[in-house]
């Protein structure tokens with residue numbers, strides 16, 4: 001539930017759209033939130049109420065607000081209990097897969113995990129159920145589908161072999177100018193998913209825990225998908241997707257091969273361990289001028305705490321190599337609010353940035369994006385309290401002033417938005433009412449303030465309290481395949497790391 005350029009940059013949109021439209025039994029049409037686009041579905045201009053089911057792929061917590069606003073604007077009753085007819089409301093994606101509780105009162109079903117292999121059964125259930133009750137009964141029987149009021153728990157589903165799973169080759173890419181508001185965020189490109197998940201298991205990372213085990217497509221499959229997909233989608237740019245794609249031994253060869261065939265390429269953030277001169281040269285040849293790295297912190301003890309364990313000397317070597325091979329811009333991601341973070345740790349991050357600047361990325365060629373650590377369900381940090389809002393701002397100011405890089409762009413994710421993300425990510429059903437009110441009031445920060453006030457919720461009080469490790473967590477009814485005992489062990493280790 002977003003604007004066209006964001007929605008069409010999401011691989012899930014292409015997968016679901018093409019997989020459904022490739023069947024004989026169903027038609028899938030798209031809705032976006034742009035005021036630029038005419039009302040109704042993009043394909044037929046039908047209103048949402050004309051469809052048997054509305055599916056929402058929720059990639060980001062605040063998309064929940066967009067989803068509810070869309071339903072309200074479509075004249076669809078939000079409360080499931082009062083909604084007797086109309087389309088089924090089905091959600092999926094990483095946010096509800098990890099914790100759908102905030103939207104449970106509004107939806108009919110949630111797909112927990114990766115939908116490809118279950119999609120035919122889901123379509124069958126919708127097509128064959130004669131009444132809404134029948135459809136829900138049938139949906140509840142499908143592994144990975146949770147139906148509120150019928151299911152009691154759910155196990156995450158995922159395809160084991162990415163080479164064998166459906167892939168959208170005919171991706172819809174709008175023929176618009178690059179500066180058009182309808183141009184996808186990643187440009188007019190074929191999205192090539194190289195891998196899912198990440199084997200590194202950083203303790204804060206939902207990608208690693210929710211998409212485990214790490215899976216990758218083979219070199220041969222990727223090449224075939226890229227060539228056929230780019231031809232069918234009429235583009236010459238390939239955007240590689242996958243947090244750990246750069247870790248694959250054949251990733252450099254893949255890029256070389258694509259560039260030799262005349263494609264422009266773009267790659268995701270790389271792990272410093274994976275960086276070699278050859279890889280950076282291949283990325284350069286593909287036309288990418290900005291390199292993105294996520295060291296998270298310049299503090300060695302906090303590298304251990306968060307489980308990222310980036311060797312900072314390797315990281316700096318990678319930065320030097322990037323400069324040598326000709327990268328013009330470097331984007332770095334840092335976290336603040338890691339457990340046990342002290343003034344010394346922030347000073348270490350500032351020192352790391354100065355080292356980066358000494359290696360040639362300073363001023364406008366360096367962009368530092370700083371995020372408050374937001375604990376996520378099903379990760380070891382799910383029990384972690386957040387810091388008071390002012391504390392994030394204070395630490396950010398210290399980082400910026402001690403880095404002493406006057407013309408470098410530093411950005412901090414607004415801690416108020418980080419709080420809302422955490423509230424939606426870690427909440428139970430008590431979140432539903434303020435969420436609904438915030439959507440009805442328009443979804444802005446002011447709308448949220450009003451909604452929270454009316455529900456007597458003080459976010460800071462709520463989120464800065466540690467969670468009891470003995471108590472059941474609201475999302476414990478979801479079995480992601482990672483035992484809670486492992487998460488707890490990792491959490492306990494993280495809290496004891498600075499002392500070890």
Ligand code: SF4
Pocket residue numbers: 197198199200201202205206207208243244271308
């Ligand atoms: S390296 Fe990145 S994607 Fe992998 S687990 Fe760590 S944060 Fe997540």
